[in-house]
Amino acid sequence: MKELSLHILDITQNSIRAQAKLVKLLIIESTANNELTIIITDDGCGIPADRLENITDPFVTTRTTRKVGLGLSLFKAAAEACGGYFEISSSLGVGTKVVGSFMRDHIDRVPLGNMADTVLTMVMSFGETDLYYQHNFNNQLFVFNTREIKDTLEVESLNEPAILNWIREFVSEGLEEIMEE
Amino acid sequence: MAKSLAELKAIREKKLNEINLRHGKNGYRVVVGMATCGIAAGARPVMVKLMEEVDAKGLVDVTVAQTGCIGSCRLEPIVEVYDANNEKVTYVHMTPEKVAKVVAEHLAQGKVVDEYTMTVVDGKVIDPTVKG
Numbered sequence: 001m002k003e004l005s006l007h008i009l010d011i012t013q014n015s016i017r018a019q020a021k022l023v024k025l026l027i028i029e030s031t032a033n034n035e036l037t038i039i040i041t042d043d044g045c046g047i048p049a050d051r052l053e054n055i056t057d058p059f060v061t062t063r064t065t066r067k068v069g070l071g072l073s074l075f076k077a078a079a080e081a082c083g084g085y086f087e088i089s090s091s092l093g094v095g096t097k098v099v100g101s102f103m104r105d106h107i108d109r110v111p112l113g114n115m116a117d118t119v120l121t122m123v124m125s126f127g128e129t130d131l132y133y134q135h136n137f138n139n140q141l142f143v144f145n146t147r148e149i150k151d152t153l154e155v156e157s158l159n160e161p162a163i164l165n166w167i168r169e170f171v172s173e174g175l176e177e178i179m180e181e
Numbered sequence: 182m183a184k185s186l187a188e189l190k191a192i193r194e195k196k197l198n199e200i201n202l203r204h205g206k207n208g209y210r211v212v213v214g215m216a217t218c219g220i221a222a223g224a225r226p227v228m229v230k231l232m233e234e235v236d237a238k239g240l241v242d243v244t245v246a247q248t249g250c251i252g253s254c255r256l257e258p259i260v261e262v263y264d265a266n267n268e269k270v271t272y273v274h275m276t277p278e279k280v281a282k283v284v285a286e287h288l289a290q291g292k293v294v295d296e297y298t299m300t301v302v303d304g305k306v307i308d309p310t311v312k313g
Contacts, residue, residue: 161236
């Protein structure tokens with residue numbers, strides 16, 4: 001993947017297939033700790049223990065449309081290639097947590113990329129599932145919460161151009177703000 | 182914060198009438214393949230462009246959503262267009278540029294863009310409609 005945000009988009013699609021009601025995305029960037037950590041938590045159906053053992057084996061997948069499962073394998077490989085680590089934990093009926101941590105200044109670390117378009121695409125593909133996204137950049141916080149937007153607008157889906165355009169600008173401007181020096 | 186939810190609420194209320202039309206049954210449903218293969222091949226810019234073009238053309242009865250791996254990873258990004266009768270046209274190797282044409286011709290005027298469908302073999306177009 002050319003951007004970390006594409007890994008994020010990919011892994012959150014697993015949560016959707018696991019029928020999550022809420023996906024939580026935490027991104028922690030710290031220049032002092034030379035760290036970029038991505039934590040994705042969902043309340044989906046969870047993964048049985050015997051499947052979790054080999055979940056990052058690319059030749060293991062539950063899908064029937066093809067014989068390889070690459071999403072988690074690629075994310076793990078990306079983190080480990082950047083002096084970081086990958087963790088996955090899951091509990092049946094409770095949910096799944098995926099962590100990928102990178103050395104922020106590692107030469108092989110691809111850029112985080114376009115988070116505004118990634119959030120937009122998530123919202124378009126999530127249906128009624130909610131997204132809570134918190135970005136911590138050197139202790140400056142940006143928060144995006146679809147539940148808050150749905151409650152304010154009194155709707156259950158945000159998949160409408162007027163709302164999507166606003167979300168795109170909201171995320172783009174919000175992240176710019178916290179990343180200012 | 183520059184942008185507020187109150188502002189969004191005002192924008193949306195202005196558009197409320199057309200949004201109600203969006204849930205009509207006559208429109209197209211467009212789905213983009215969003216598994217690892219699709220995302221790596223460029224599904225995100227395709228999805229974003231679909232939203233932009235549907236908005237720009239004011240197509241109030243079109244919905245855009247996602248689907249998983251369709252099983253033809255080499256043809257990603259894949260966009261499927263379902264009409265009101267659930268008949269499907271599959272567009273392959275999509276790009277934002279191709280999306281603009283599909284929205285302008287297929288979604289706006291009902292004319293399938295044959296050259297982008299998956300049924301072109303050796304430059305010859307086979308019936309692009311797959312009966313649901």
